[in-house]
Amino acid sequence: MNRKIVLAITFVSLIVIVLFAAFAGKKRALAENEETTSAIIEVPSNLTEEAATTEISEEGNPIRDGHYNPLTGLFSEEDLTNKRPIVVMFDNFYAARPQAGLAKADIVYEILAEGLITRYMGVFYGTQPDYIGPVRSSRPYFVIKALEFDPYYVHVGGSMKALSDIKKYEMADIDGLSSGAYWREKHKKAPHNVYTSSEILLKDAKRMGYRETSTFSFMDFHASLMVPVGEDATEITFVYKEPTQTDKIGYNTSYKYNDEEKLYYRYTNGKPHLDEDTKEHLTCTNILVQYAKTVVIDNEGRLDIDLITTGKGKYYTAGKVLEVTWKKTTANDPTFFYDESGQEIKLNPGVTWIQVVKTGNVESIK
Missing domain, CATH: 3.50.90.10 (YerB-like)
Known part of the structure; x- marks a missing residue:
């Protein structure tokens, strides 16, 4: 599937539902008018256009009804066509x-700043x-x-x-x-x-007169939860900074996998990472890791983190871990992730956290 997602001005609405069993596996393309600035969103090939609501099935898989969100692979009642991230x-x-x-x-990124x-x-x-x-x-x-x-x-x-x-x-x-x-x-x-x-x-x-639509690309998603072939990874810890006698606050991030919900629960320094407003315990379906060359460049401790290059990484989902590589060619290009065979990986539908980690700082996995 073409990964490109072009969101532009005049598209009225994009709405999708699951094909009935008689049409399973057949591909349909969204109609588009090439003479206008229509939005073009590539969605899973077994989807058609029709409105509904966002729900999760008893098996934990998203019900593919409503408006497709290209950043999560999920669907919602709200039309996202004319929104800018x-x-x-x-x-x-x-x-x-x-x-x-x-x-x-x-999507949430965690990346080092000074100190x-x-x-x-x-x-x-x-x-x-x-x-x-x-x-x-x-x-x-x-x-x-x-x-x-x-x-x-x-x-x-x-x-x-x-x-x-x-x-x-x-x-x-x-x-x-x-x-x-x-x-x-x-x-x-x-x-x-x-x-x-x-x-x-x-x-x-x-x-300020900013345009309200945008053009961007992200990754492809599976239509439903796919458990990859890989090593078990139900507890993951990233140590950005260990506590010291002079600075007793560490910066450690960890995730614990809940097999019933098919979600990773997030922890900061061993404590549940909660949202201040909703009080929700933060969760995600996907964790991407980018190992990146990181150097201190001035007396203030500011960093240069090289993200326009290639590097190694990991992909955690469904309680498993895969070795990956990543690549970003220019500042405006998306970051691509590849499996060991060189194929672009697909994410499971849901929220993604991306941990950018200094090369050599390997997380612990259980």
């Missing part, structure tokens, strides 16, 4: 925790939350990841290189240092208390 930089300093809004993200402290970058498309934060500053390697989604880019300041790249790539920038779309909460201390909401962000984006 919102990508948010989240603070992960211990004083900023817990974060609000991550439970509604389709071996990580930050999150959430990608919101299927659902855009009412309460988001704490929002923090950008770094150039986060910009490189954000560009893959042609989004509204939400952050509060950034390194000089990050701000330069945001301007260079003409991103739809909603910076808290110049936008009025943010406020400070009193229950956390500055600078770890900047919050916003999707409604306010979208109003500010409209005020």
